[in-house]
Amino acid sequence: MVILKNLQLINFKKFSYLKLEFSEGINFIIGENGSGKTSIIEAISYLSIPRSFRGVKDEFLIKFNEVGWTIKAEISNLTEHNIQITYKKDGFKVIYLDGKKIKTFLKLFEIFSVLTFHSNNYNLIDQSPEVKRKFFDWFFSILNYEYFISLYKYKKILVQKNKALKLKSDISIWNKQLKQYSDYILKIRKNYIAQLNSIIIEQNDKINIDYRNSLNDKNFDDFIELEMKRGFSIIGPHRDNYEFYFDGKNAKFFASEGEKRRIFLNLVIAMVKLTQKIKKLKPVIAFDDPFNVLDEKNFKNFLEEIKNLNAQIIISSTSLKIENNNYNIILIN
Known part of the structure; x- marks a missing residue:
């Protein structure tokens, strides 16, 4: 089972610095619209394939008036690994795995996968x-x-x-x-x-x-x-x-x-x-604001089914739509 243990964002989108801790099961990232929830999901997805799932160019992920951004993460996949991706305004991007610079993201591909779902996906059938x-x-x-x-x-x-x-x-x-x-x-x-x-x-x-x-x-x-x-x-x-x-x-x-x-x-x-x-390997599954499209009852039943697959789940939402004491709640101000 692949686990994202923690995530750090430095000068990424609206965040000067942010560190989040995740649990093995179901994690809810709760915050108002505009709080940066989607940016967090975007950063998590970037760890699997180093590009924005929304098609945003790397240069536009830089916080205003800064010269670059960094994503850091600690993951567990039988063994512990540290990932760092740094991008500078001049177009220079570097990926580090366990402190060593790697030339391609093939190594990341082999040890970590994130399946990310967002607004364009939820009505995929009609797209x-x-x-x-x-x-x-x-x-x-x-x-x-x-x-x-x-x-x-x-x-x-x-x-x-x-x-x-x-x-x-x-x-x-x-x-x-x-x-x-x-x-x-x-x-x-x-x-x-x-x-x-x-x-x-x-x-x-x-x-x-x-x-x-x-x-x-x-x-x-x-x-x-x-x-x-x-x-x-x-x-x-x-x-x-x-x-x-x-x-x-x-x-x-x-x-x-x-x-x-x-x-x-x-x-x-x-x-x-x-x-x-x-x-x-069992991928991390990330949902960006699913309750805008998917109804709460069916999504709750779906979560229970996914949970049986022993996969880590990360969900962003404006509020906690599903009550459960076993969920890890992360509040974004």
């Missing part, structure tokens, strides 16, 4: 293909470092291809490089969605996720003429989609709001179980 792709890309990147790297390289090549398309230049060289990474991306997506579905069906046999591959056994070069006309890339993993089905029907159009919440909560449980299976 655009782009939002759903980002959600699953984030999750699959946590599970698989090679997927993260392949996706990063694919996107860099895609930028070059789109530049070439605007200039009406030959794109075959870029298509060849895109295929090198897209084959792996599609393989992992199909594999992980199949595994998620296998777990979900054991929980609720009415729920299914359909992964829609835009290439659909075709090649990038099959679309050269059309892409030249349009001036941008129209096919590839960056155009794929995921659809959720409930009782055989597309949940986006036919499921009730309650059923959509049930689908999402079943997905979260499946994600925790799949993380445990693939990474051989």
